[in-house]
Amino acid sequence: MIIFGGLFNFIDDIKNLILITLLITTITFWATSLIPIYQTSLIFLFTSLIFSLSTKDIIFSGFASSAFWLVFAGMLIASAITNVRLSERFSSLFTKIKNPTYLKVLISINIFSLLFSFIMPSSLGRIVLLIPIAFVVAKSFGFKESDKGYLGIMLAFILSTLIPGFTILPANVPNMILSSLSFEIYGIDLLYSHYLIANFLVLGFIKNFIIIALLYIMFKDELKTTTITYEKKPFSKDEKIVMFSILLMLAFWTTDFLHGISPSIIAIVGVLFLANPAINIIKSKDVNSMNFSSLILIAAIISFGNIIASNDFIKEKLSFVINLFEPTNYEILNHMIITTLMSISGIFITQASVPAIFTPMAEQISLISNFSLYEVIMMEVAAFSTTFFPFQAPPLIVGLALANIIQTRVIKFLLILSLITIVFLFPLQYLWMQFIKGMF
Numbered sequence: 001m002i003i004f005g006g007l008f009n010f011i012d013d014i015k016n017l018i019l020i021t022l023l024i025t026t027i028t029f030w031a032t033s034l035i036p037i038y039q040t041s042l043i044f045l046f047t048s049l050i051f052s053l054s055t056k057d058i059i060f061s062g063f064a065s066s067a068f069w070l071v072f073a074g075m076l077i078a079s080a081i082t083n084v085r086l087s088e089r090f091s092s093l094f095t096k097i098k099n100p101t102y103l104k105v106l107i108s109i110n111i112f113s114l115l116f117s118f119i120m121p122s123s124l125g126r127i128v129l130l131i132p133i134a135f136v137v138a139k140s141f142g143f144k145e146s147d148k149g150y151l152g153i154m155l156a157f158i159l160s161t162l163i164p165g166f167t168i169l170p171a172n173v174p175n176m177i178l179s180s181l182s183f184e185i186y187g188i189d190l191l192y193s194h195y196l197i198a199n200f201l202v203l204g205f206i207k208n209f210i211i212i213a214l215l216y217i218m219f220k221d222e223l224k225t226t227t228i229t230y231e232k233k234p235f236s237k238d239e240k241i242v243m244f245s246i247l248l249m250l251a252f253w254t255t256d257f258l259h260g261i262s263p264s265i266i267a268i269v270g271v272l273f274l275a276n277p278a279i280n281i282i283k284s285k286d287v288n289s290m291n292f293s294s295l296i297l298i299a300a301i302i303s304f305g306n307i308i309a310s311n312d313f314i315k316e317k318l319s320f321v322i323n324l325f326e327p328t329n330y331e332i333l334n335h336m337i338i339t340t341l342m343s344i345s346g347i348f349i350t351q352a353s354v355p356a357i358f359t360p361m362a363e364q365i366s367l368i369s370n371f372s373l374y375e376v377i378m379m380e381v382a383a384f385s386t387t388f389f390p391f392q393a394p395p396l397i398v399g400l401a402l403a404n405i406i407q408t409r410v411i412k413f414l415l416i417l418s419l420i421t422i423v424f425l426f427p428l429q430y431l432w433m434q435f436i437k438g439m440f
Contacts, residue, residue, distance in 0.1 A: 016313045019053045026304065027348060030297075030391035033407055038293035041300030054307045061306045062299030066264040071298050071398055072290075073267035074128030077246070078402070079286035080274045081132045084238040091136035102149060102223060103216050105141065106156050109134075110212050113160035114204075120253055122263045123162050123172045123395040129246070130157045131402040142224020145404055149221025155410065158399035159211050166385035167204035169195045172395075174384045178355035182377055185360060190377075197436060199381050202429045207385075210420055218413055238281055245270050294401035298394050305353035318345065319361060327369055334369055335379065335430040340422050342383030351392050354384040375433060382429050388418050 022044065029040040048059045062068055081087050093112070097104050113130060120126045134157040143150035165171035169179060169192045179195075182188040235243070252259070252266045275282040308314055321341070327334045346354050358365070362376045369376070390396045390407045400407060 015051060015053060018047075018051050019307075019311065019313070022047050022053070023304070023308070023348060027389075027391070031389045031407070031411070036293070037407075038296045041296045044300050045303065048303075048307060054310060058306050058310055059303055060299075062302035062304075065299070065302045066262050068295065068299050068302065069264040070122055070124050070267050071128065071394075072295060073264065073271045074125050074398075075290050075295075075402070076271045076275070076282050076286055077125075077249075077267065078128050078132050080242050080245075080281045081129070083281055083283070083286070084236065084242050086239050086242055087132035087136045089239070090133045091140060094137045095140050100141075100223060102152070102221055105137070105223070106152065106212050106215055109137070109153065109156040110160040110208060113157055114164050114208060117161050117165040117168050117171045120171075120250060122253065123165050124398060125253070125263060125267065126161045126165075127158055127395050127399040128402065130161060131399060133157070134403065143221065147221055148219040149223070151405060151409060152215045152219030152221065154399075154403040154405060155219070155413070156212070156215055158396060158403070159215075160208065162393065162395050162399070163211060163385060163387070164200070164204040164208050166381060167196065167199035174352050174355050175381070177352060178359060178377065178380055178384075181355060181359040186363070186373060188374065188377065195381075198378050198433065199429075202425055202432050203382055203385050206428070207421065207425060210417065210425075214413060214417060214420075218416075241279060242274065242281060245274055291401050294398055297391075297397055297401075301350055301391060301394050301397070302352070305350040305356070308349045309353050309356040314349075315357060315361075318357065319364065322361060322365055322368065325368055331371075332427055332430050335371070335375075336422070336426045338365065338369055338371075338376075339379045339382045339426050339429075342380060343386040343418070343422065344388075346384055346386070346392055347388050351384045351387070352394075355380050358383070378433060382421075382426060386418050386421050387414055389414065 026040060026044045029035060030037060045059060048054060049056065053059070094105060094108050097108055113126075116126055116130070117123075120129075131154075134154050137157075138150045138153045141149070141153075143153065162172070166175060169175050169190065175195075179190045182190055249266050249270045252261060253263055271282060273279065325338070325341075328337075342354060342358055345357075349357060358380050359377065362373055362380075365371070366373045366376045371379075387393050387396065390400055390410055396410075397407075400410065
């Protein structure tokens with residue numbers, strides 16, 4: 001019996017070694033794109049299956065996730081918008097700017113995308129709907145895909161609706177994971193208003209200014225065309241159908257707290273309606289021309305996070321690291337250290353796994369650090385809203401894929417933004433949390 005017990009322990013140890021090696025290798029290849037990203041994703045899934053690094057249900061959970069099907073449906077909805085040329089009408093909002101400059105265009109995009117975060121709950125869906133508009137806006141001002149100006153406009157649409165969205169409770173997936181686990185484990189109900197007050201000012205509003213400033217500094221370009229006119233035409237029948245469908249989907253998405261229908265189901269029903277032969281706005285060619293590489297990547301990233309979140313060995317090691325933490329005499333420094341540790345772990349466990357792993361540990365962190373349980377939970381928001389590499393955030397990956405932007409062109413921007421966030425915004429967030437402490 002002792003021999004068999006030792007053998008099983010040896011097998012488990014080998015599996016854990018293979019898992020850690022696989023995770024590090026996968027992250028490296030995703031971050032550097034040394035080989036096509038879809039190949040890295042397939043190798044990760046195949047290796048996990050061959051060595052039984054988790055159950056089949058967890059390994060392939062990405063393909064069954066709501067996020068995967070929301071992206072799938074979102075790509076087809078974007079095709080519908082493009083097919084009826086509705087994106088050109090929406091883009092005219094940005095081309096009517098008086099005396100346009102590149103900075104004015106970025107600010108207009110930023111405000112529009114941020115407001116969209118309050119309307120639509122899924123960042124994946126928002127980005128998929130915004131990219132066709134972004135294409136037309138960039139083209140309208142004369143930018144080509146190789147231009148810095150093109151990259152800046154695309155990132156303005158993507159990042160302005162993704163990153164501030166982490167501070168708006170229903171806007172991004174990690175927010176909802178944090179909310180549900182906080183209630184299930186500790187009975188803490190994260191209210192929309194409290195969550196917004198605690199996080200939006202620093203991590204949403206101020207960080208938004210930093211995003212625009214960095215985009216302008218790093219991708220400043222001269223507008224090639226500054227006077228653009230669109231012929232005013234009445235809405236066609238197909239345009240009205242697509243607009244009606246999107247507005248109906250938005251109505252269901254924003255009222256999901258009433259009916260409980262998954263955003264992906266709402267999106268799929270919308271796709272089936274627009275693909276109905278009697279309407280035929282979404283066509284077979286749209287499905288055939290989809291970016292399946294991005295879909296495989298999304299599924300792999302979600303599975304990646306689920307494998308980590310369900311692995312006791314990784315949880316044990318993270319818990320060990322947390323126990324090594326010795327608080328300093330300065331609360332603000334303790335806050336920075338803990339939040340930074342959570343943020344950096346997001347590189348290895350992806351954003352959605354940060355609340356999945358650290359929320360069950362929040363009480364332990366609270367006892368060690370002397371921060372309240374609520375404060376520790378709010379630290380997670382600062383952590384998973386800090387993105388070092390694109391693969392950490394599936395919506396960002398989707399946006400880059402739809403915009404035909406390779407990940408390596410964005411890494412420098414994300415690393416600079418993360419450094420500014422850690423050095424300046426984390427202390428500012430601590431001070432803000434102390435200021436509002438008595439409100440909740």
